[in-house]
Structure formats: structure tokens, C-alpha cells
Amino acid sequence: MNRFSYFRAESVEGALAALAADPGAKLIAGGTNLLDLMKYDVEQPSRLIDITQIEGLDTIGETTTGGIMIGALVSNTTIAYHPLISAGFPLLSSAILAGATPQLRNAATAGGNLNQRTRCYYFYDAALPCNKREPGSGCPAMEGVNRNHAILGASEQCIATHPSDMCVALAALGASVHVAGPEGQRTIAMADYHRLPNGSPERDTTLVAGEMVTGIELPAGAKRFAEHHSYLKLRDRLSYAFALVSVAASLQMDGRAIGDARLALGGVAHKPWRRTQAEEVLIGRPADDETFATAADVLLEGAHGREHNAFKIELAHRAIVRALSQAAAGTPQSQSDKRIA
Amino acid sequence: MTLRTLAPDDKIGITISLNGRPVQVEVDTATTLLDLLRNHLALTGTKKGCDHGQCGACTVLIDGERMNSCLKLAVMMDGREITTIEGLAEGDELHPMQRAFIERDAFQCGYCTPGQICSAVALVEEGHAHSREQIRELMSGNICRCGAYPNIVDAIEDVMAERRGQFREAAE
Numbered sequence A: 001m002n003r004f005s006y007f008r009a010e011s012v013e014g015a016l017a018a019l020a021a022d023p024g025a026k027l028i029a030g031g032t033n034l035l036d037l038m039k040y041d042v043e044q045p046s047r048l049i050d051i052t053q054i055e056g057l058d059t060i061g062e063t064t065t066g067g068i069m070i071g072a073l074v075s076n077t078t079i080a081y082h083p084l085i086s087a088g089f090p091l092l093s094s095a096i097l098a099g100a101t102p103q104l105r106n107a108a109t110a111g112g113n114l115n116q117r118t119r120c121y122y123f124y125d126a127a128l129p130c131n132k133r134e135p136g137s138g139c140p141a142m143e144g145v146n147r148n149h150a151i152l153g154a155s156e157q158c159i160a161t162h163p164s165d166m167c168v169a170l171a172a173l174g175a176s177v178h179v180a181g182p183e184g185q186r187t188i189a190m191a192d193y194h195r196l197p198n199g200s201p202e203r204d205t206t207l208v209a210g211e212m213v214t215g216i217e218l219p220a221g222a223k224r225f226a227e228h229h230s231y232l233k234l235r236d237r238l239s240y241a242f243a244l245v246s247v248a249a250s251l252q253m254d255g256r257a258i259g260d261a262r263l264a265l266g267g268v269a270h271k272p273w274r275r276t277q278a279e280e281v282l283i284g285r286p287a288d289d290e291t292f293a294t295a296a297d298v299l300l301e302g303a304h305g306r307e308h309n310a311f312k313i314e315l316a317h318r319a320i321v322r323a324l325s326q327a328a329a330g331t332p333q334s335q336s337d338k339r340i341a
Numbered sequence B: 001m002t003l004r005t006l007a008p009d010d011k012i013g014i015t016i017s018l019n020g021r022p023v024q025v026e027v028d029t030a031t032t033l034l035d036l037l038r039n040h041l042a043l044t045g046t047k048k049g050c051d052h053g054q055c056g057a058c059t060v061l062i063d064g065e066r067m068n069s070c071l072k073l074a075v076m077m078d079g080r081e082i083t084t085i086e087g088l089a090e091g092d093e094l095h096p097m098q099r100a101f102i103e104r105d106a107f108q109c110g111y112c113t114p115g116q117i118c119s120a121v122a123l124v125e126e127g128h129a130h131s132r133e134q135i136r137e138l139m140s141g142n143i144c145r146c147g148a149y150p151n152i153v154d155a156i157e158d159v160m161a162e163r164r165g166q167f168r169e170a171a172e
Ligand SMILES: Cc1cc2nc3c(=O)[nH]c(=O)nc-3n(C[C@H](O)[C@H](O)[C@H](O)COP(=O)(O)OP(=O)(O)OC[C@H]3O[C@@H](n4cnc5c(N)ncnc54)[C@H](O)[C@@H]3O)c2cc1C
Pocket: A026, A027, A028, A029, A030, A031, A032, A033, A034, A035, A036, A072, A098, A099, A100, A101, A104, A107, A108, A109, A110, A111, A112, A113, A114, A115, A116, A117, A163, A164, A165, A166, A211, A212, A213, A214, A240, A241, A242, A243, B052, B053, B054
């Protein structure tokens, strides 16, 4: 670990001022991603700004419009088991419980999960080139070991994936991210929060320097998906592994037909992968495998596999069909009994 | 709490409640809670396996919640209550989970055991595990290279059953 100074912020304003004062500073919340990366010298902040003592960012509450506001410091465990979330947005609870372990979820915060970095092996190895870590140095993953890498939306510079499970559910639920910065506050739609790598893979999100996340808002309207949802995560072990492919599926049923749909993939791109066209082909159609396969075709259109990850295209296709049928039947994937029904 | 800035070479005094006793120590910014426990306070019950949040050997309870002490900075623990494996017994009376691990032979080399036991104590308190499947899933953050998993689940089931019995007695 490099040497760094430490500042304990007591307010959002204090944290923003400390960020503005030192371009090498980083916020620390649960520390489960940042300290891991610092131990590998991947992250070398000159200063850590401890935001965990800031008051008012650690609660979950209802908004005036019936939505839910989750403070940036709420732990992943608290979100997953909170009655407002497990009743109104069970897809989010399920996705969080599919990720990491109880110890990590206790420490991990909403804001930290949103801003966690990729698990690409080359990004993690500071001795090797990586365009995300060191722009312009190259991407060994292209021709190297790329089993957990992107099949959609990748660029010439980077084929890394965003590893979060929580964010896939947030994308499907149409959440928005509340941000504070030197210019004041703004709200970023979840679809725009993470970005594709294009020519600047060093940037994971559209957060700009000096800004911080203060909360995540779930829209009241997303409660209509509470009955028909599933988070299906496929990985190399049954527990405690990042997704090769994950699917967040939410349906609103209209008898046997689909009234409305939301669909997002994890483990396949630099951001949670969602295309509204794939949702549109579901609406008004009977909830059967043929309909689901059509949606999978649309969502995966243009997918490109490499030596070790080409299997993920077919895997994703099947996982989408399976997750949608679980959602339609009202039998979401259990995150403890791993049998896939 | 006062606002503090700490330079890399500075040491800062923090006060933690460690296994029920107040402890004051000086740490620098980069010291993890795990290294504080093992290297500075000579509490070597908590083990270092991976140092990256992957194995659970370093699991301790922070304000009652299980966490990986290798991914916590000591400076950020000021004012917190920390319980390690050394703090579970009451004098010579082992914690029920420690007794159950011995009775069920829930270890071989024992390296993962302090973390397993701290994790299991928290799991019972959390109350989300109601079947063997759920115990296994909610203990997935503790890796055992010796593969003592079936006996670990047995030990945890024993403690959960014991507790249900006690609640029943108390209610009657
Ligand atoms: C072994 C292991 C397995 C894991 N498995 C999974 C898994 O299966 N699925 C999954 O989804 N995740 C998994 N994780 C990742 C875990 O979810 C993240 O580490 C965690 O969510 C990060 O949250 P944190 O609060 O600890 O963040 P920190 O480590 O404190 O911060 C992470 C990043 O976010 C920034 N940040 C923190 N808070 C804010 C804020 N409010 N505003 C702006 N930036 C902020 C920090 O500056 C830093 O860059 C795993 C982690 C480990 C170590």
C-alpha cells in the first residue's frame, strides 16, 4: 500500500471541499473494494476521505412521490433485508444477496457498490499494461485470459465488465443516482451512470471529478414488478463468485400476456446491459419461451465473443429465457437453494 | 467527534472497545484492523489468510456485525466495539458456538476456525438462516481448506436448536 493522509469528513460539504483540495484524494466508505485495490497498488490515493461519519446518508426512507431513497452509506445488508425493499423491490434484495458474502455485504455501502471497479485480472495486476489503469498502455485481455470479459459494448481499448449485482437490479428498476458536487446537486438516471469504455476506459461512470454520490432513488412505479421478478446469476461456483452472466427480469402480467417488462444483464458489459427494444418486444405478447427468446435475441444483438468468453453468448441467451419464465411464473430464483427451477 | 486530518507519517490515538475493554492505541493511516489486532495488540486468534476479503479467516464482529478485518482501516474504527475470538468465552466458560465446534469436530487444522466461529455467532444473531442450505449460503464467506464444512453446519444447527429450546423454556 502507498502512503496516504487521512481526513474524516463530517458533512457532504466537508467531503466535497476535501475532494476539491486534492485531485489525488479518494472517498472511502466500506473500504472493501478500495483497500483491496490499494493493497495491489492499483489505486494509490494521496489522501483518503472517510465519509462514514457523515450524518443523514445511512437511512432508507419513502420520498414524497412514493419512491424510496437509499442513502449512500446504507450497507448492502440493510438494503437487502429492509422491509420497504424486500416488499416493494424484491428484485433488488435478491440481486444483493446473490453477491459477495455476509461479511462483505455488512461492510459494503450503496455508494461503494455503485462505484466498485472491474475485476479484470489485468486491471488488478499493476505489473501489466491496462488501458483502464494506465490509459494508452494496452489491453492484454483482448488476446489473453478473457473468461469474465465483455461480449457487448466493448471497445478497441477495453473489454472489462462491471462486476456489481446490485447495479443490474437498479438498472432494471429504473433507479436514479443522486449526486452532490461543486456545482450543486444533480440526478443521473441509472442507465447513464455507468458508461461504455469507448476511447476512455479509465472512466467507469459519468460522475465527474469532485462529485460524490449521496443516494439512490427507486421510482414508485417499479413496485408494479414486485410480483413477477427473478435475479438469475450464473458463475463458476454456486456461491461467492462474480457473475459470468446474470439476468434481472421484471414483468407486469396481464393475465397470460405481458403487460410491461424490464430486463438487464450483468457480467457481459462495461455497465449493466439494458435495451428498451428488448423490453418492447415482450409487451402484449404471451409469456412463453418463443417470446422470451425473441427478447433475448434483441438484447444480445451484436454480441461478440473471444477465445474464453464466446460461450457466454449462448449462456446469456438461455439465462434470459429462464429468468423471464421464472419471473412470469412468480417463482424467482432462490439465492440459497441454487437449483434453477 | 473532532475533525481530524492525519498525514502519512502521523500516528493517531484511537479508542476502541475490544472484547469489552477500552483500548487506546496509536496507529498510522495504513494499518488495517487485522494488523492492529495481530501485530500491535498480540491478539493472534484472528487469522490472516488472503488479506483481500476472500477467505473470511479474519472475520471479527464490529458493533456486533461480522466483517473482514483485513479490509478495515484501524483509524476508521475509533469508537467502535470490536469482538474477536478471544472475547467470546466468559472466563473459563466457552461460548456455546465454541463448544459446538469441539463437540462436532468442526475443524481439522483450525486455521479458519476463529473466523468461522465469529461468523457463525453473527449468523445465529442475524436470524436469516432456517435450513442447512441457508446456513451453507450464509457461511459462504468463510473458506475451509480442510473441508470441515459438513461438521461446521452441524455445529451451527446444534447452537440454533439449543437457542430455540431456551426460548421455548423462557416462554413456558
Ligand atoms: C472477495 C469479494 C467478492 C465480492 N463479490 C461480489 C459479488 O459477487 N457481487 C458484487 O456485486 N460485488 C462483489 N464484491 C464487491 C463489493 O460489492 C464491493 O467491494 C462493495 O460494494 C464496495 O462498497 P464499499 O462501501 O466497501 O466501497 P469502497 O471500497 O469504500 O469504495 C469503492 C469505490 O467507490 C468510491 N465511493 C465510495 N462511496 C462513494 C460515494 N458515496 N460517492 C462516490 N464514490 C464513492 C470509492 O472512492 C472507491 O473508489 C466482492 C468483493 C470482494 C472483496
